[in-house]
Amino acid sequence: MKQSINKAALAAATENDPRWASVQARDATADGDFYYSVKTTGVYCRPSCAARQARPENVRFHASCEAAELAGFRPCKRCKPRQPLLASEHAARITEACRLIESADPAPKLAELADTVGISRFHFHRLFKSVTGLTPRQYAHAHRAERVRKELDHRESSTRANSAGASITRAIFDAGYNANSRFYEESDRVLGMRPREFLAGGIDVDIRFAIGECSLGSILVAQSVRGICAILLGDDPDVLACDLQARFPGANIIGGDHDFEQLIARVVGLIESPAIGLDLPLDIRGTSFQQRVWQALRDIPAGETASYTDIAKRIGSPRSVRAVAQACAANALAVAIPCHRVVRIDGGLSGYRWGVERKRALLEKEAKQ
Secondary structure (H helix, E strand, O other): OHHHHHHHHHHHHHHOOHHHHHHHHOOHHHEOOEEEEEOOOOEEEOOOOOOOOOOHHHEEEEOOHHHHHHOOOEEOOOOOOOOOOHHHHHHHHHHHHHHHHHHOOOOOOHHHHHHHHOOOHHHHHHHHHHHHOOOHHHHHHHHHHHHHHHHHHHHHOOOOHHHHHHHHHHHHHHOOOOOHHHHHHOHHHHHOOOHHHHHOOOOOOEEEEEEEEEOOEEEEEEEOOOOEEEEEEEOOHHHHHHHHHHHOOOOEEEEOOHHHHHHHHHHHHHHHOHHHOOOOOEOOOOOHHHHHHHHHHHOOOOOOOEEHHHHHHHOOOOOOHHHHHHHHHHOOEEOOEOHHHEEOOOOOOOOOOOOHHHHHHHHHHHHHO
C-alpha cells in the first residue's frame, strides 16, 4: 500500500511539471533546454526522443547531460543526447553567415556564403530564410539600413542646417553604400522617409491616426504613406496619442477623417478575431535583429504559442533570449505582429507592454477560434 502511494506521488510530481508535456509531445524545440531520465532503463534522453513513452513515476528531469550522468544515467543510444543538435548546427552555420554579411563590404554573393559554411547554394538559401526569416539579400539590406540609422542618429544632435548634406553623405558611405544614388533609390524603404526628414526627427512626414474602442480598451491606429506604422492599446486615449507623438517627434500628426476611421474598424476586427489576420500593408521600422524577431512572431499560427527561447533558436541566436524579449517589448504593432503569442518556457504568461490581462484575453480569443 505504501509503495503504491509513493508511485502515485512520484507520477503526480512528474505530471505536474511543465516539462512533462514537452516529453509527451516529443517537442524538438525543447531539446537542449532539459533532459529526462528513466529509472527502469537507466538512460537519459532528449525531450524529442522517439523511444517508447516512459511511465511518469519513473521519470526524472535534469538541466544538463552532466547532471543526468552524475545521477547515474547513461546517454540514450537512440536520440544520442550528447551529440550536437542538428538545429543547433544549422543555427551555428547561419550565424557564421550573418557575421560574414555584417563584416563584408559589399555583402558576399550567395555562392560565396554557401561555400564558406559548407552547404549547397539551394539548401543554404532555404535554411537561411527558415532560421532568420529573411533571405541573405534581405538580411544584408536590413543590416545596412540599421547602420544608416545609427550613423544618422549619431549625427543628429550635432547637425546644423548648413552641414546636413555632408552628414548624410558621410553616413551613407560609412554604412557601406558605394554611391549616394544607390542609397537614395531605396531610402524610403530603408528609413521610411527621406534622409533629411529622418535626421530632423521625421519632420514634415504625415502620420494619420484615429482612436477607437475595442474589447481590450482604447486602440490607436496610425498610418504613414507606406502602411500602418502603429497599433497601440491602453486605457487612456490621451496617453496613446502622446506615445504616438513621442515615436514621431517631428512628424505631422493628423487626425483621421471618416474614411480613415474605417481602418480602425478593420483593426478592431483583428483584435476581436485574431485568426482572420490583417491584409493591410505595414510600415515596420526596426533594427535587423528586431525585424528577424518580428518575422518569427508573424510565423506563429493563431492559437499557438512559442517561448522566448524558441524564438531565439528560430532566428539563429539561441543565446539572445533577453534581446528577443526586448524586441517583443519594442513592437509598436499590437496583434499585427503577435508578440502576445510569446510565453515563458513553462507556458506561463510573462510581461506584455499592453498588460498581461490583454495578452491573456487575446490568447483566449485565439484558442476559441
